[in-house]
Amino acid sequence: xxxxxxxxxxxxxxxxxxxxxxxxxxxxxxxxxxxxxxxxxxxxxxxxxxxxxxxxxxxxxxxxxxxxxxxxxxxxxxxxxxxxxxxxxxxxxxxxxxxxxxxxxxxxxxxxxxxxxxxxxxxxxxxxxxxxxxxxxxxxxxxxxxxxxxxxxxxxxxxxxxxxxxxxxxxxxxxxxxxxxxxxxxxxxxxxxxxxxxxxxxxxxxxxxxxxxxxxxxxxxxxxxxxxxxxxxxxxxxxxxxxxxxxxxxxxxxxxxxxxxxxxxxxxxxxxxxxxxxxxxxxxxxxxxxxxxxxxxxxxxxx
Amino acid sequence: xxxxxxxxxxxxxxxxxxxxxxxxxxxxxxxxxxxxxxxxxxxxxxxxxxxxxxxxxxxxxxxxxxxxxxxxxxxxxxxxxxxxxxxxxxxxxxxxxxxxxxxxxxxxxxxxxxxxxxxxxxxxxxxx
Amino acid sequence: xxxxxxxxxxxxxxxxxxxxxxxxxxxxxxxxxxxxxxxxxxxxxxxxxxxxxxxxxxxxxxxxxxxxxxxxxxxxxxxxxxxxxxxxxxxxxxxxxxxxxxxxxxxxxxxxxxxxxxxxxxxxxxxxxxxxxxxxxxxxxxxxxxxxxxxxxxxxxxxxxxxxx
Numbered sequence: 124x125x126x127x128x129x130x131x132x133x134x135x136x137x138x139x140x141x142x143x144x145x146x147x148x149x150x151x152x153x154x155x156x157x158x159x160x161x162x163x164x165x166x167x168x169x170x171x172x173x174x175x176x177x178x179x180x181x182x183x184x185x186x187x188x189x190x191x192x193x194x195x196x197x198x199x200x201x202x203x204x205x206x207x208x209x210x211x212x213x214x215x216x217x218x219x220x221x222x223x224x225x226x227x228x229x230x231x232x233x234x235x236x237x238x239x240x241x242x243x244x245x246x247x248x249x250x251x252x253x254x255x256x257x258x259x260x261x262x263x264x265x266x267x268x269x270x271x272x273x274x275x276x277x278x279x280x281x282x283x284x285x286x287x288x289x290x291x292x293x294x295x296x297x298x299x300x301x302x303x304x305x306x307x308x309x310x311x312x313x314x315x316x317x318x319x320x321x322x323x324x325x326x327x328x329x330x331x332x333x334x335x336x337x338x339x340x341x342x343x344x345x346x347x348x349x350x351x352x353x354x355x356x357x358x359x360x361x362x363x364x365x366x367x368x369x370x371x372x373x374x375x376x377x378x379x380x381x382x383x384x385x386x387x388x389x390x391x392x393x394x395x396x397x398x399x400x401x402x403x404x405x406x407x408x409x410x411x412x413x414x415x416x417x418x419x420x421x422x423x424x425x426x
Numbered sequence: 427x428x429x430x431x432x433x434x435x436x437x438x439x440x441x442x443x444x445x446x447x448x449x450x451x452x453x454x455x456x457x458x459x460x461x462x463x464x465x466x467x468x469x470x471x472x473x474x475x476x477x478x479x480x481x482x483x484x485x486x487x488x489x490x491x492x493x494x495x496x497x498x499x500x501x502x503x504x505x506x507x508x509x510x511x512x513x514x515x516x517x518x519x520x521x522x523x524x525x526x527x528x529x530x531x532x533x534x535x536x537x538x539x540x541x542x543x544x545x546x547x548x549x550x551x552x553x554x
Numbered sequence: 555x556x557x558x559x560x561x562x563x564x565x566x567x568x569x570x571x572x573x574x575x576x577x578x579x580x581x582x583x584x585x586x587x588x589x590x591x592x593x594x595x596x597x598x599x600x601x602x603x604x605x606x607x608x609x610x611x612x613x614x615x616x617x618x619x620x621x622x623x624x625x626x627x628x629x630x631x632x633x634x635x636x637x638x639x640x641x642x643x644x645x646x647x648x649x650x651x652x653x654x655x656x657x658x659x660x661x662x663x664x665x666x667x668x669x670x671x672x673x674x675x676x677x678x679x680x681x682x683x684x685x686x687x688x689x690x691x692x693x694x695x696x697x698x699x700x701x702x703x704x705x706x707x708x709x710x711x712x713x714x715x716x717x718x719x
Contacts, residue, residue, distance in 0.1 A: 369529070448634075481630040519695075
């Protein structure tokens with residue numbers, strides 16, 4: 124008697140007042156799912172392929188993952204505890220996210236499994252409609268909670284990965300490249316926020332000092348748009364670079380960004396701009412090979 | 427605190443060793459102007475590598491030095507501005523306009539000698 | 555004599571005595587003072603002393619090298635204003651804790667002539683002419699928070715704070 128009570132409590136906490144029969148029903152259904160494991164799992168894998176889910180994975184991989192998902196699913200049904208399932212879901216996500224699996228696929232396959240198992244329950248209990256209903260009453264809440272747990276686990280893992288990637292991009296040591304002696308290139312890609320702009324400036328200035336650069340090519344071909352603040356940062360970067368005795372060539376300046384610069388009061392005529400990166404490098408080499416007029420002299424003229 | 431000024435051929439090199447008070451900066455300015463005149467130096471290098479802060483007064487004094495020494499037909503170049511200091515300066519709006527700058531002593535001397543050779547080779551002012 | 559207060563100051567108007575124990579909490583009740591130093595400013599060598607002390611204090615909070623330079627330079631500008639316009643005053647440096655955040659406060663206080671037109675003083679930046687003005691817009695750019703309270707004939711208090719990212 125005590126043993127049974129304890130068992131009842133481990134199944135589905137929300138149903139602490141669950142009747143003995145329901146616990147018994149769940150035991151029955153779990154037994155059925157275990158018995159028919161092989162064919163149910165195959166059916167499920169087939170339906171996954173049919174629905175064109177998990178296309179990033181091979182048939183063998185799908186089958187392997189399907190096996191462990193199935194077993195964990197049934198395990199969760201049986202024990203009613205979800206910690207193990209959550210851990211499994213995170214683990215699974217860690218494996219499949221790098222493979223390019225997306226949220227809708229994960230939700231899709233779990234729902235398919237729920238359907239496959241439900242169908243099999245219909246088939247088994249079709250002769251006893253009342254029993255079937257009671258079985259479904261026990262099965263459905265649990266199955267829904269499982270689907271929920273797996274989907275949420277996947278999404279959380281995805282968000283964690285994205286945050287990590289963003290941080291890594293931010294922290295990336297230095298995108299400042301030395302391509303020739305005394306010449307540095309800073310290719311900027313994407314939309315820059317003021318904090319990133321400050322970081323880039325600091326990295327560039329340190330790079331100038333370390334590499335004893337005399338010319339810096341800042342390529343903004345990959346920057347679609349720049350607000351006034353970041354444009355101001357760019358101007359400040361050019362000015363600070365001059366203080367370190369180097370010259371800046373800006374390449375890839377789009378008409379839009381040129382407009383932004385003009386709006387904040389920059390005299391584009393004073394800025395050294397070249398159409399593309401290749402041209403900028405050539406201009407830099409010309410400056411570096413140009414022996415008679417010192418670079419700082421040019422900068423002086425522009426002030 | 428007095429800043430040591432060394433003579434290196436036709437040039438004077440002032441190496442700032444530590445933070446300078448306003449009075450020290452003015453003293454440096456006057457000393458450089460006097461020595462350039464007396465020794466007929468052709469250029470001055472002010473090495474600010476050791477300065478951890480360049481504020482508005484320091485900037486103004488360096489500009490004063492540059493312009494006063496130009497009156498004596500000599501050129502000045504400021505070398506060794508630290509990355510952090512340069513970053514702060516531009517945010518404060520201190521650009522050292524009209525003042526030549528170079529990365530370090532070696533670049534500073536290269537700058538001065540190029541300017542020198544240019545002046546020697548051409549009788550007329552360089553058209554740019 | 556009108557008080558020109560542009561932003562909310564935290565309510566402390568009493569001069570800080572360098573030997574007094576600082577209140578552990580400021581008037582607004584949410585910032586906790588971790589440490590405090592007051593530097594008297596009389597002459598130009600005090601400017602260097604104030605900014606070096608500020609640098610060391612801020613370094614203990616773990617500010618980056620470039621942030622320390624920003625802070626030290628801001629202190630230098632504010633201290634110089636005291637020397638140039640008020641002849642004497644003080645710089646109070648405080649380390650703060652506000653919830654999870656930590657930061658440094660620089661307060662430049664003097665009993666000088668005061669600023670007649672604060673709005674104008676906060677406009678624009680450094681001019682290239684000999685008169686460089688007060689450089690307040692620049693200091694404001696360097697720091698995260700900036701408040702100024704000035705009364706003509708009575709004095710000026712500039713408070714600036716920088717928080718650790």
